[in-house]
Amino acid sequence: MDPVFDAVYFNLGNALLHESREEDASAAFRNFLQAAAKNPAYEQGLPLVPQAPAPAFATMESSGHAVSSEALGGRFVLLDFWATWCGACMRALPAMRQLADYFSSAQFTVISVNEDAPDQDVWRKFIAQQNMDWVQVWDKNPEIYQNFHLAPPADLSLPRYVLLDRNGAVLRVYDGLDRLGPVVGQIVRTATVVPKAP
Numbered sequence: 001m002d003p004v005f006d007a008v009y010f011n012l013g014n015a016l017l018h019e020s021r022e023e024d025a026s027a028a029f030r031n032f033l034q035a036a037a038k039n040p041a042y043e044q045g046l047p048l049v050p051q052a053p054a055p056a057f058a059t060m061e062s063s064g065h066a067v068s069s070e071a072l073g074g075r076f077v078l079l080d081f082w083a084t085w086c087g088a089c090m091r092a093l094p095a096m097r098q099l100a101d102y103f104s105s106a107q108f109t110v111i112s113v114n115e116d117a118p119d120q121d122v123w124r125k126f127i128a129q130q131n132m133d134w135v136q137v138w139d140k141n142p143e144i145y146q147n148f149h150l151a152p153p154a155d156l157s158l159p160r161y162v163l164l165d166r167n168g169a170v171l172r173v174y175d176g177l178d179r180l181g182p183v184v185g186q187i188v189r190t191a192t193v194v195p196k197a198p
Contacts, residue, residue, distance in 0.1 A: 004040070006036040010095070013026075026098070037184070039185050041182075042189070046186060047193070048190050051169065056070065061136055062136040069168055076163065077108070077163075077168075081159060089159045099184065100135075114137065116138070117141060118141075148173075161173070161175075
């Protein structure tokens with residue numbers, strides 16, 4: 001297979017999941033990340049430039065630990081806005097799982113922000129069933145989503161991915177119309193950049 005043809009690895013991962021071959025699927029999705037990061041077609045628009053400071057947020061993750069924008073300084077952060085009723089979000093889930101494990105936590109953090117309001121039980125049951133062991137946040141009244149102005153008030157457009165830089169500035173907002181390969185390719189490239197020495 002072409003080492004930069006990321007879509008084939010993504011499709012292979014989904015096929016393996018349907019056959020309950022989780023370990024092989026996990027390897028395929030990891031290959032998807034690596035292929036997307038090398039695909040020269042996804043270099044357009046790089047390097048990403050900070051747009052504006054991200055709105056501050058403070059909440060609790062599913063394990064009961066506090067999560068805040070202030071505590072995340074010094075690392076890249078991907079806010080993954082999703083819901084269990086969102087088909088595109090479900091298709092992206094294995095890639096988000098791999099992305100959450102791809103970098104050290106001191107370098108990069110994925111925070112999946114659930115928009116299944118007002119039913120927190122649906123969210124808790126789903127993340128337990130899917131072993132979503134990275135940072136999981138339930139966005140009550142979709143407060144975090146609306147603070148980022150991702151859609152008109154009272155509307156939800158999912159999935160949405162917001163990439164923040166090490167200083168808490170928004171680098172890029174990706175929406176559900178963006179193909180996952182370019183999204184992941186740009187994120188991995190950006191988070192891999194070694195900061196220049198002072």
